[in-house]
Amino acid sequence: MREIVIISGKGGTGKTSLTAAFASLAKNSVLCDADVDAADLHLLMQPEVRQRTDFMGGCKAIINKDLCTNCGTCIDLCRFGAISEQFQVDAIRCEGCGVCVDFCPVAAIDFPVQRCGEWYLSETRFGPMVHARLGIGEENSGKLVSLVRKEARQLAEKQGADLIITDGPPGIGCPVIASIGGATVLVIVVEPTVSGIHDMERVVDLAAHFKVPGMVCVNKFDLNIKMTEAIEQLALRRNVAVLGRVSFDPSFTRSMVEGKTLFEYGEPTATWQQVRDIWTHITSSPSMNTLGIVDLKSSIQ
Amino acid sequence: MIISVASGKGGTGKTTISVNMALALGAGVELLDCDVEEPNAHLFLKPVIERSERVEVPVPLVDLKKCTFCRKCSDICRFNALAVVGKKVLVFQELCHSCGGCMAVCPEGAITETGRELGTVNFGARGDIRFINGQLRVGEAMSPPLIKRVRAEADLQLITIIDAPPGTSCPVIAAMNGADFILMVTEPTPFGLHDLKLAVEAVRLLGIPCGLVINRADIGDRKVFDYAESEKLPVLLTIPFDRRIAVAYSQGKNIVDEFPEWRERFGDLFRKIEAIIKDRGEAVSCAK
Structure with missing residues (x-):
């Protein structure tokens, strides 16, 4: 089993946009949206949801006013400032640690498990898809990411698909860490801007921790050719393969407005060829060997 | 404001x-960059950074000489950050949410706290504009405590x-x-x-x-x-x-x-x- 994670x-x-374009080029693959906190891939894939499952995350404290003796133990112990002088729990501040629950001398605090979102097994015109929606303002995004990736893997095994294409989240924190562990290869999409290269460097540092092979492609490269070259040089120094360049092309936005992938909108363009070439480079790289064995030689340094 | x-x-x-x-x-005006995973504001504001502080969150440190391996700490921990295995207590620092429950529950007083590095807070200015940002340590998963720390430095005036x-x-x-x-x-x-x-x-x-x-x-x-x-x-x-x-x-x-x-x-x-x-x-x- 091989998994390409796009970050x-x-x-x-x-x-x-590139994940969706790759999905339309791939054969026999399963799609996975690991950006559970602002998921967008479904807007292009228009999945038909076949199975919907609640995602149960952590617990939140609720003080039972009838039993509470206002002793203040919970307020003293709570390190998150979540309990008011009126013994009301602020659900946004509550970390779900349960310390107040365990130390309440009269057992006046309930600790119900929370439904933190839901996840879906779906069918799309490019094959099956696993995706999710984290509840607004919820925690546990890393857990939900791990869950959708595991489900995608199981689904791929069941259906005899040998490739998973995973759309990852931005950043370098909890959901990203959960997205890249155990990936066959990371495809890093960078824009040629001062912030693009700065953020790429941090995500490359993170990937180096996990010894995952990485490849980079520069999107909207023609906005700043010098910066594009700097990104490619940085990539080579860090043992990250350079996949190619994609032009700044308004047809990405236009196809998005119609809920289509790049290749489903309008007439073939030079951008189509750029993206096709990048996909060929990804699939033919040594890291993507048919056995899906981690290619340590090409891991990020 | x-x-x-x-x-x-x-x-x-x-x-x-x-x-x-x-x-x-x-x-x-002050600008607080709270996108601590990928802070970028400094690339555009170009402030002079005057000082940086390392930010830590407390995590448990177990004194095995005092520990009786009663497992109360691992039982109270909702985040599976502690495990008692035979005559050892394993602390998984990266899973700890710093709630202090283990320290409060330990009947032997065997748990104190040490720090896990979250990242840094940087202080500076560009001209009259005050600037602070947080930078999450690469490999650290939890950004909210660092964001809260950056915000705690805000000047309400x-x-x-x-x-x-x-x-x-x-x-x-x-x-x-x-x-x-x-x-x-x-x-x-x-x-x-x-x-x-x-x-x-x-x-x-x-x-x-x-x-x-x-x-x-x-x-x-x-x-x-x-x-x-x-x-x-x-x-x-x-x-x-x-x-x-x-x-x-x-x-x-x-x-x-x-x-x-x-x-x-x-x-x-x-x-x-x-x-x-x-x-x-x-x-x-x-x-x-």
Whole structure:
């Protein structure tokens, strides 16, 4: 089983648009949206949801006013400032640690498990898709990411698909860490800007921790050729393969407005060829060997 | 006055709006970059950094000489950060949420606390503009405690502009909670609109007034404008797509420096926000 995870560090560089374009080129693959906190891939894939499952995350404290003796133990112990002088729990501040629950001398605090979102098994015109929606303002995004990736893997095994294409989240924190562990290869989508290269460097540092092979492509490269070259040089220094360049092309936005991938909108363009070439480079790289064995030689340094 | 600049979708222009508004206002402003996973505001504001502080969160340290291996610590921990195995107590620091439960429950007083490095907070200024950012240590998963730490450094006498992280989960809440106003930066595309709707839901949860900046306003379609109208979200500024702005951004240059006519517009943006905060009664609030 091989899994390509598309990440970027910086948001808005074109991860989802390129993931969707790759999905339309791939054969016999399963799609996975690991950006559970602002998922967008479904807007292009228009999945038909076949199975919907609640995602149960952590617990939140609720004080039972009838039993509470206002002793203040919970307020003293709570390190998150979540309990008011009136013994009301602020659900946004509550970390779900349960310390107040365990130390309440009269057992006046309930600790119900929370529904933190839901996840879906779906069918799309490019094959099956696993995706999710984290509840607004919820925690546990890393857990939900791990869950959708595991489900995607199981689904791929069941259906005899040998490839998973995963759309990753921005940043370098909890959901990104959960997205890249165990990936066959990372595809890093970078824009040629001062912030693009800065954020790429941090995500490359993170990937080096996990010894995952990485490849980079520069999107909207023609906005700043010098910066594009700097990104490619940085990539080579860090043992990250350079996949190619994609032009700044308004047809990405136009196809998005119609809910289509790049290849489903309008007449073939030079951009189509650029993206096709990048896909060929990804699939023919040594890291993508048919056995899906991690290619340590090409891991990020 | 605290204005938090958020978006839902990444790459819509949060940092651009935060930095240019700060530059347009000048003295009496501080910019707090709370996108601690990928902080970028310093690349555009170009502040002089005066000092940096290492930020730690407390994690348990077990004294095995006092420990009786009663397992009360591992039982109370909801995050599986402690495990008692034979005559050993394993502490998984990266899973710890620093709640202090294990230390409070230990009957032998065998648990004290040590620190896990979250990252750094950097302090500086560009001219009269005060600047603080947080930088998450690469490999660290939990950004909210670092975001809260950056916010704790805010000077309440100043106009505080917060550059928030993308998304709609706990890091964004940490960057928005307690603000006087949320400025949502979006773009008129299906992705921009979809993530804006989620972000507005988050703002409503917090009950803070909000308004929109629509960036690259002439790409995509009109649905963001329709949504703003139907939800009575004031559109406070629109910025058309201009390749010259995109190129200047790519080089780390700011709109108000390169295109002086924008200085006044960013000043107006702030004055509109100020008016809404001062006049919350009449103004349209997200908290309906």
